[in-house]
Amino acid sequence: MIVRWEDCIRRAFAAVALLAVISLFEGGLAQDAMPQPNPDPASSPAKANAAGPSYLEPLNPGETIGVLGKSVVAPNGEGLGLITDVIVDRTGQPRAAVIDFGGFLGVGSRKIAVDWNLLSFDPEKRDRAAVLALRRREIRAAPEYRGDATSAEMVGPPLVGPSSGDAGK
Amino acid sequence: MLANERVGAVSGGARRGSGRVTAASAGSGLDWFNFFVANIQTGFGPFIAVYLTTQGWTQTQIGLALSVGTLAAMASQLPAGALVDAIRSKAAVALFSILAFTASAVLLALWPTPLFVYLAEVLHGFSSCTLGPAIATMSLIIAGRQALGLRLGRNARFAAIGNGVGAALMGACGYYYSSRSVFFLTAALTIVGLVPLLPLARLYGPGRPAARHDAATARHRDPVVSVLTNRALLSFAVCAMLFTLGNAAMLPLAGSFVTERAESEATLLIAAGIVLPQLVAAALSPTLGQLAEARGRRLVLFLGFSTLPIRGVLFAAFPEPGTMVLVQALDGIAGASLGIIGPLVTSDVAANSGRYNLALGFVGLMIGVGATFSTAVAGWIADAFGNSTAFMTLAAIGLAAAALVWMAMPETRPGDAGIQTISA
Numbered sequence: 001m002i003v004r005w006e007d008c009i010r011r012a013f014a015a016v017a018l019l020a021v022i023s024l025f026e027g028g029l030a031q032d033a034m035p036q037p038n039p040d041p042a043s044s045p046a047k048a049n050a051a052g053p054s055y056l057e058p059l060n061p062g063e064t065i066g067v068l069g070k071s072v073v074a075p076n077g078e079g080l081g082l083i084t085d086v087i088v089d090r091t092g093q094p095r096a097a098v099i100d101f102g103g104f105l106g107v108g109s110r111k112i113a114v115d116w117n118l119l120s121f122d123p124e125k126r127d128r129a130a131v132l133a134l135r136r137r138e139i140r141a142a143p144e145y146r147g148d149a150t151s152a153e154m155v156g157p158p159l160v161g162p163s164s165g166d167a168g169k
Numbered sequence: 170m171l172a173n174e175r176v177g178a179v180s181g182g183a184r185r186g187s188g189r190v191t192a193a194s195a196g197s198g199l200d201w202f203n204f205f206v207a208n209i210q211t212g213f214g215p216f217i218a219v220y221l222t223t224q225g226w227t228q229t230q231i232g233l234a235l236s237v238g239t240l241a242a243m244a245s246q247l248p249a250g251a252l253v254d255a256i257r258s259k260a261a262v263a264l265f266s267i268l269a270f271t272a273s274a275v276l277l278a279l280w281p282t283p284l285f286v287y288l289a290e291v292l293h294g295f296s297s298c299t300l301g302p303a304i305a306t307m308s309l310i311i312a313g314r315q316a317l318g319l320r321l322g323r324n325a326r327f328a329a330i331g332n333g334v335g336a337a338l339m340g341a342c343g344y345y346y347s348s349r350s351v352f353f354l355t356a357a358l359t360i361v362g363l364v365p366l367l368p369l370a371r372l373y374g375p376g377r378p379a380a381r382h383d384a385a386t387a388r389h390r391d392p393v394v395s396v397l398t399n400r401a402l403l404s405f406a407v408c409a410m411l412f413t414l415g416n417a418a419m420l421p422l423a424g425s426f427v428t429e430r431a432e433s434e435a436t437l438l439i440a441a442g443i444v445l446p447q448l449v450a451a452a453l454s455p456t457l458g459q460l461a462e463a464r465g466r467r468l469v470l471f472l473g474f475s476t477l478p479i480r481g482v483l484f485a486a487f488p489e490p491g492t493m494v495l496v497q498a499l500d501g502i503a504g505a506s507l508g509i510i511g512p513l514v515t516s517d518v519a520a521n522s523g524r525y526n527l528a529l530g531f532v533g534l535m536i537g538v539g540a541t542f543s544t545a546v547a548g549w550i551a552d553a554f555g556n557s558t559a560f561m562t563l564a565a566i567g568l569a570a571a572a573l574v575w576m577a578m579p580e581t582r583p584g585d586a587g588i589q590t591i592s593a
Contacts, residue, residue, distance in 0.1 A: 066225065068225045068226075068227065069222050069223045069224060069225040069226070071223070078433060082219070082222045082223060084222055084227075084228050085227070085228065100219075100222060101428065102425075102428035102435055102436065102439075103219075103424065103425075103428060103436070103439060104340055104424075104436050104437075104439040104440045104443065105211070105214065105215065105216045105219070105336060105339060105340050105343065105440075105443070106214065106215030106216040106217070106218050106219045107214075107215055107420060107421055107424045107439055107442075107443065108420075108421060108423075108424020108425045108426075108427055108428050108435075108439040108442075109219075109424075109425065109428065110425050110428050110429060136432070136433055137432060140428060140429055140430075140431075140432075140435070141429050141430070144425075144552075146552075
């Protein structure tokens with residue numbers, strides 16, 4: 001029944017084309033309506049057409065960079081993982097980065113917190129990974145980081161001394 | 170190889186009316202379709218979490234998106250099964266399921282915003298539930314009930330090869346290019362995967378002799394309740410749920426253990442832990458299918474399930490990365506036997522009830538429940554009592570599943586004493 005089959009294919013591709021068109025159309029709308037991770041304090045509904053915030057400071061792309069989802073490498077270029085969270089203290093200063101470390105196709109990764117000061121970024125090259133001043137073996141055995149745990153630890157700078165390999169313990 | 174030729178001969182012989190050429194090409198179409206479906210599914214697994222992380226998603230958002238997918242898949246199992254029962258052309262069901270995968274992969278790759286990711290997850294969840302039963306029913310039509318075990322063994326072999334190749338291909342793609350490219354590759358593969366469907370579509374041609382063994386299109390339908398309360402089906406579904414409860418968390422747990430202990434080869438070791446079981450399954454599946462026809466379903470399922478307690482105990486006893494990867498290979502036996510026996514037992518019970526796909530959906534639902542709770546239970550135990558306790562607990566659950574197969578599951582092989590098929 002070749003006719004039936006071709007009919008099937010024709011209908012299917014029509015459906016996919018329709019879906020694609022709808023997606024394109026909705027995509028434009030959705031991106032406007034989608035709540036972004038950093039909320040805009042000026043979006044008060046009462047003054048819909050008011051001018052923007054009263055004061056603006058530059059946030060130059062060449063000098064600053066977002067970190068969520070950024071990949072992290074060791075100084076020797078070895079891939080370590082992705083930044084999934086930033087831990088701040090009472091004043092909002094970053095203390096640690098949570099890294100989703102290791103794994104293959106999402107299997108076997110571990111969440112590890114590392115000292116924020118050990119990370120360096122390159123805002124001028126946005127695709128470049130953040131560099132962590134630790135080697136893989138220095139962080140692999142760190143305790144799993146859990147946001148809801150009563151206590152948590154982060155991997156600090158390597159100890160100066162002979163037994164620096166156990167920084168994570 | 171000899172086994173393959175025999176399978177070909179059997180399924181060829183089963184369809185005298187339509188000519189051997191069509192039967193053979195439908196058979197090899199089904200082989201390659203299984204290969205591509207397994208291939209395509211690789212990207213939709215835990216990898217989605219990695220991809221969404223690279224897109225700046227928070228872990229809470231990702232958890233929500235994955236839950237949407239899980240819930241959609243669970244809620245779809247029974248309705249999807251009933252839908253597939255009602256549609257005459259299973260090749261058309263397969264076609265639309267694959268096209269839904271295409272749409273899902275394209276949405277994920279192009280618009281990783283919450284609305285479209287949820288939509289992609291729901292599309293994928295639902296069409297997974299229609300695709301599995303459609304493949305099983307096409308297998309039943311091609312092989313007939315007498316040779317279904319051999320056919321399912323072949324399906325499992327090609328699916329295992331597809332899984333292994335998919336993991337290697339997608340892993341390399343994500344590593345050397347980008348996470349996004351994995352979904353473009355997936356979309357491209359869905360289109361290639363439609364090619365083997367072409368000969369299968371002709372199964373429904375005018376000269377089709379399938380009216381004899383047509384579970385697929387029975388006019389008469391048994392009441393849903395009598396199908397789902399069949400003792401053989403229920404006990405199999407409970408065993409499969411229990412097994413998956415013990416099994417699903419095993420690989421992630423072992424994987425994070427390898428990440429913790431191994432040096433820079435950790436990633437390769439985990440990749441090996443994913444691919445190796447597929448090689449084992451590819452090698453053994455046809456034999457397991459033959460064994461199920463020659464010695465019964467219960468034996469094969471028992472053999473497969475009993476590898477789970479062995480694996481858990483070995484993980485706990487020899488927590489070394491290299492050893493764990495080798496032990497993980499045993500998962501291939503368990504996965505293959507569940508993949509073969511699931512559609513086979515369901516066919517024994519419900520092939521002539523007009524509710525074959527609904528029954529498959531029921532089994533899928535139970536397995537889904539097991540998988541969902543597995544990682545939660547194992548994660549909690551690993552946190553509270555350590556990894557080896559978690560492995561031993563999973564082993565104990567696996568032992569219970571194997572024991573339940575031996576003690577409570579009736580043999581359903583046609584011709585065996587005590588067979589329980591549904592008759593209205």
